[in-house]
Amino acid sequence: MKLIEQVSLWCREGSADKVYEVDLYEVGTDKYVVNFRYGRRGATLKDGTKTASSVDRPNADKIFNALIAEKKKGGYQETGRFSATQQPIVTRTAPTVVKTNQYSDKKDFILAKLREASQPGFKDTKWTLSRIIWRVGELRISEAVPDLTKLAIKSDALQQYCICWALGRCGDRGATILLEQLYLAAASKDFVKRIALVSLLALTDETKKNFLLDSIFQKLHPDMQAAVLSGKTESVHFAFNVGIAERKMTYEVLEDLYLLSEKYAYIRLVVVSSLQVLALQPGIFKYIRHIYKIAEFREDAEVFATIAYRFEKQNAYFRQSRWGGGAYAPGTWDWINDTKTEMNKNNSRLAFSNTTKEYFVRRSWRTLRTLGEDQQSESYAKAATAFLLQYSDIKDKTDPRQVTNTWYEWNSRSYKTRVTHYPAFANCLNLFSILYQNSSRYELKKNTKAWRFKTNSKPDTLSTQREEAFPEHWDKHPEYLAQLLTDSRCELVHEFAVKALRANPKLSEIADSKFAVKLLEKEYDVTVQLGLELVKQFYNPQNPDAELVSLIVKHPKQFVRELGKQWIEAQPEYFASQTFVFADLIVNPYEDVWEWGRLLLSKVHLTEEQAQMLIVKTITELLELNPNDPQSNTIAEGAGYTLVTYFISLLQDVSLEVVQELLQHPVPMVQVLGAGILVKHVTPVTEFPSGLISSLINSSVPQVRGIGVQLFGKLPDSQLLASQDILFAFCTSPFAEIRQAIFPTIGKLAAQSPEFGASFIKELIPVLQHKQEIEGLHEDLLILIQQGLTAYLSSISSEDAWIMLGSRRGTTQRVGFLVIRHTISPSQLSVRDIIKMANHELLEVREYAWAIYTQQISRMKQEASEALRILDVKWSDSRQFGFDYFRKNFTADDWTPTLLVSVCDSTRADVQQFGKEVITRFFKTENGSDYLLQLSQHPSQNLQVFATNYLEQFATDSLEHLQKLELYFITVLSQVNRSGMAKTRIFNFLRQEALKNEQSATLISKIIARQSATMAIDNKAACIRIMYDIRKSYPTIDLPLTIKETPVTQFVTSN
Structure with a gap:
């Protein structure tokens, strides 16, 4: 029995895939039968026949075609056709076991496995049919296409997906009929249709491909269609963003755009850029997953790698156990029991779980690894690079x-x-x-x-x-x-690529000077070093590449710049003739190149023509600097200094139009160069273009404003003297550079015109007396006065001087002191004025006061009571000066009891200690009573104790002194937990004096009686003892004391 023709039919009934196969067999000479098989896909098919006995070929064809037409009318679709005239008969044999080592390569093994798996009864837990089919596609085994075509009829949806994937990759256009049938069949699953379409696009001719792409295009929203037809990437991107935002489109459009990018290449950028940023969340993820699989099929390295990177770096949208189970829906935190069912919904609340993320990370590497293991060298290298x-x-x-x-x-x-x-x-x-x-x-x-x-x-x-x-x-x-090496921004990648390239003998074949220069532009030392080695190989000293040298001397890495310096030093005269190279030494962002270039300029002889060309080239490059480049200002600063230092003689007659171009440049230091050239320019200031100086003064660049003021100062003196209001405005300008630039001019004019100097300094005083609104203004005005207007300080009244000295602003105080020091003789200052200065917060003012004290010793002795006031100032250094001063310069004859006691009257502890010191040093017996009486009136505890030293010597046997000291005794004895030693001395003194006469005892009894009612127990005992002694000596004195006799008990002993 020979198979002549076979047709495979397929339809979907509910959720079931139904298969119907019709066979035409030759059973003898001109004898034919028509058989059929039917059933569910994947199950054992039932057999039947339409011919009870054999018939001739025309009748057999009629029966065969009628049966096929009947089934198609019932909903079946043709999925495959076999004809003996096109393909040899495949005879089914019993399954045989395939061993890998029986075959010379992987393709033979997979082919054998595929044929084994196609036979009934095949079972292999490791090599499932789907896996075998997938490997066919990975290895692009075109010989397997007939087998795959036959399998498509009997396969389930997953196997059909794998077959479509494999057929598309195998590249046999004969498979397009089957692929088209699967794509158009209503019974086909959506995911099978998607991969069938992708395979069709890969296999069909241009006409059919354009037809398929046009059908995809027609699905697009009209706005997107218009954007695609515009031919502009930006329009497509805008339409995509707006369409999504306004909900005119879903993210499915991204998948369509990816398919259309095969025809409209400019769409690809929209797809790739969107894939880099879109969130992996419900409504988006499934379409990104579709694109991922399409890119994997096409070996589209860029798109595949972009999505794989997102899968690896993006956090999972939700988490679930590796063993399944429920999960919370992010945002709402609703618990979902069956996550698998939820994710299959069109409006699913879940997508991209942690397990999905891990799967795709593994799958991405597996895809790469498979390419490597299958020896697909270019595919692997291309994908790994992406x-x-x-x-x-x-x-x-x-x-x-x-x-x-x-x-x-x-x-x-x-x-x-x-x-x-x-x-x-x-x-x-x-x-x-x-x-x-x-x-x-x-x-x-x-x-x-x-x-x-x-x-x-x-x-x-x-x-x-x-x-x-x-x-x-x-x-x-x-x-x-x-x-x-040229595109990566990852250091690890550069280290790997450099190591691999160094080991590759083909390096010299792919490396040229342009490639070497590209390596030099990278930020990684390892790459730059390789580029430097290549550059050395390409550099020819006999024919130096000036452009290369110019690039190297501007390199951000110093070890590269050093090579450029070596090349130039080896041939300085040659490079001097190459003006643009020397210009790049000047217009350079690196200080080491500036300094080295300046040294080279001092050694190399440039002709005037070369120098002029160098200046022109340098200024041209400066004018071309990008104001948005952060290095531009640094470059201009270094270049400006070099030009002004080494070429000023040639710059003096540069066209003023060129100078104005420099002044109008947005880079600040370029403007500074232009202003600097004006300062040295041969053109007189009076002949400058109208408004030039004022434009400099109004510049936003501080240095330029300063130079503008300098140029203003070069105007004729008569014109400047008539512009005092402008000069004053410059002196009080909010810009420090303007203020400081005008000072030399003010000093010059003041030296020439005393009237100007006196008038100008008077104008400044009110500014100094008011609160400083502009930072640094008062400090600058002080410098102006010190450097240019000192001769006119006498124009300021002493009242203003003292007011300024007493100001709370330090600079104003200094101006006031400056006026006092220069205009008021120390002899004209009162002692109180001097002490006021000794008590000033400025050290220089205090030191000036000390100097006057030192110079006027006799005066201080004459006005000692005033001079001693320095001891009570708040500044400890002034007080210390006073202590040392009076110890050194005042003798016993200069100290009177009043002066000595006045020192002790201070409330400061250090001054009181000094007072006790001088009293003890210069003590005179005849003044003892005065010391005692005056010191006893002091509230300080230390001085109260100190006064008790004089009680026995100067208050004994004196009722008058006791009366005068009564308040002192009460004050000291009334203190609680203080002056213990003073109290003890007073108690002893009062007891002695009370026992001498009744008048003293009467006075003392009043003091003691008063204190006994308030004192602590220890002092109360002293009071009772004194009152007891007074009662014994003077019974008539009234005391709050009753003496009780203690009875004596006698003890009688018995014999």
Whole structure:
């Protein structure tokens, strides 16, 4: 029995896929039968026949076609057709076991597996049919297309998906009929239709492809259609954003745009940029997932890597257990029991769980690894490059860290500690998988989410060995390593690419001078060093590349600039003739180049023509500086200094139009150069263009304003003297540079015109007397007065001077002191004025007062009572000066009891101590009573104790003194817990005096009786003792004391 023709039909009834196969067999010469099989897809099909006995070919064809037409009318669709004239018969045989080692390569093995799996009764837990089909697509085995076509009829939806995927990648256009049928079949699942469409686009001719793309285009919203047809990326991006914001479109449009980007290339940028930022959340994630799978199919490295990076770096939208179960819906926190069912809904509240995230991270690396293992060198290198370009130091670099774990080990009965070190970028799993899969330093432990240093590896150890996955693929395609070096912003990637390129013998084939220069432009030392080595190879001293040298001397890394210096120093005269190279030494952002270039200029002889050309080139470059470049101002500063220092003689006659261009440039230091040229310009100030000086003065650049004022000061003196109001405005300007620039002019005019000087300083005084509204104004005016107007201080009245000295503003005080010091003789100052200065907060004022004291000793002795007031000022250094001064200069003849006691009358402890010191030094017996009486009136405890020293000598046997000291006794004895020694001395003194005569006893009894009622127990005993002694001696004196006789008890002893 020979199979002549076979047609496979398919339809969906409810949720079931139904299959119907019609076969035309030849059973003999001109004898044919028509058989059929039917049933559910994946189940054993039931057999039947439409011919009870054989018939001829025309009748057989009629029966065969009628049955097919009947089934199609009932909803079946044709999914496959076989004809013996096109393909040899495949005879079904019993399944055989396929062993990998029986075949020379993977393709043979997979083909054998596919044919084995196609036979009834196939079972293999490792190599499922879906996996085999997928591997066919991965390996692009075109020989498997017929087998896949046959399998499509009997397969379930998942297998159909894999078959469509594989057919599209195998590249056999003969599969388009089946793919189109699956794409158009109503029974096909949506995900099968999507991959069938993608495969069709990959296989069909241009006419059919355009038809399919046009059908996708027609699905777009009219606004998006118009944007696509505009041919502008910005219009498409705008339409996408607005359409989403206004809910005219869903995120499905992104998937359509990705498919359309094959025809409209400018759409691709919209897709890629959107994929980089869109959140992985419900309503968005599923379409990003679709694009991910399409990119995987197409091996679209950029899009695939972009999405894979997002999957790795984006946080999961929600979390659930690895074993399934429910989860909370973010935002609402509603509990969802069946997350799988929820995510299959069109309006699902869930998407991109933690388990989904982990799956896609693993799948992304698996896809890369498969390319590498399948020896698809270019595909692997291209995809890995796209992956590596996703990472950057700014976005992804983390600090190295270490984790310390401590546990108790029962066997050793001790604590153990393990320190785990994690490198930078440790959580970038795919980055490390590509760069360090074969590393002896790093490892990724199972079920962990970060790479770590191996236990025996030190964190600061660098490896000189190749550590990346599949180094052989990189060796075959070094152009991708070169792309990494030119495009990557990740240091780890640069270290890898440089190491791999250095080991590649093809480096010289792909590296040229342009590539070397690109490497020099990178920020990583390892890359720049490689570029520098290449540059040295390409540089020819016999024919120096001046443009290359110019680039190198401007390089941000000093070790690169040093090479440029070496080349120039080797041929200074040649490079001197290359004006633009020398101009780049001047117009340079780096100070070491400025200094070296200036030294070179002092050694190299430039002709006047060369110098003029250099000036023109330098000024031209300065005028071309970008005001938005942060280095521009630094460049202009260094260049301006070099030009003014080395070429001022040639700059003096530069066209004023050029100078005005410099002054109008937005970079501040370029304006400063222009203003600096004006200062030295041969053109007289009076011949400057109208408004030029005023424009300088009104400039926003401080240095330019200052130079403008300097130029104003060069006007004729007569014109300046007539502009006193302008000069005053400059002196009080809110800009310090204007104030300071006009000072020399003011000093010059004041020296020439005393009338001007006197008038001008008077105008300044009210400004100094008022609160400073402009920071630094008072300080600058003080400098002006000190440097240019000192001769006119006498124009200021002494009243104003003292008012300013008493001001609360330091600068105003200094001006006041300046006036006093220069206009008032010390002999004209009263002692109180001098003491006022000794009590001033400014040290220089206090020191001036001390100097006057030192110079006028005799005067201070004559006015001693006033001079002693210096001891009561608030500044301790002035008081100390006073102590030393009076110790040194005042003798016993200069101290009177009144003066000595007046010192003690101070409320300051240090002054009181000094008073006691001078009293004891210059004590005179005849003045003892006066000291006692006056010191006893002082409220200080120390002086009260000090006064008790004079009681026995100067108050004994004197009722008059006792009467005068009565208040002193009461005051001291009334103090609680104070003056213990003074109280003891007073009690002893009063007891002695009370027993001498009745008058004294009467006075003292009143004092003691009063105090006894208020004193503490210890002092009360002293009072009682004194009153007891007075009662014994003078019984008639009234005292609050009753003496009781204590009875004596006699004891009689018996014999």
